[in-house]
Amino acid sequence: MSPGKVAAQCSHAALGAQRVMMERDPATCQRWEMTGEAIIVLRVDSGEHLQQLLALADSKGLSTHSVCDAGRTEVESGTTTVGAIGPAFVSKIDEVTGKLTLL
Numbered sequence: 001m002s003p004g005k006v007a008a009q010c011s012h013a014a015l016g017a018q019r020v021m022m023e024r025d026p027a028t029c030q031r032w033e034m035t036g037e038a039i040i041v042l043r044v045d046s047g048e049h050l051q052q053l054l055a056l057a058d059s060k061g062l063s064t065h066s067v068c069d070a071g072r073t074e075v076e077s078g079t080t081t082v083g084a085i086g087p088a089f090v091s092k093i094d095e096v097t098g099k100l101t102l103l
Contacts, residue, residue, distance in 0.1 A: 010082055031087075053097065069081050
């Protein structure tokens with residue numbers, strides 16, 4: 001994906017994760033908003049790796065959100081392009097993503 005497409009997809013993921021957490025745990029979401037809304041963008045090896053990480057995060061009780069593209073520009077319709085984990089405490093997210101590198 002082009003840098004602009006990656007940025008757009010990450011934005012969709014951040015907004016989706018925030019909406020999910022606002023419904024699930026408003027206090028955690030508000031704490032995240034009041035402490036700078038940290039967003040860390042990490043690299044995964046493949047779509048399969050992304051799905052494994054999201055499943056692991058979900059099994060640990062973390063909020064997750066994945067973005068499936070509409071297919072209007074660069075990728076095929078239905079392709080999962082990015083995923084978000086959180087908002088949550090860094091220590092909990094690092095249990096899932098701690099070995100990944102920055103994008």
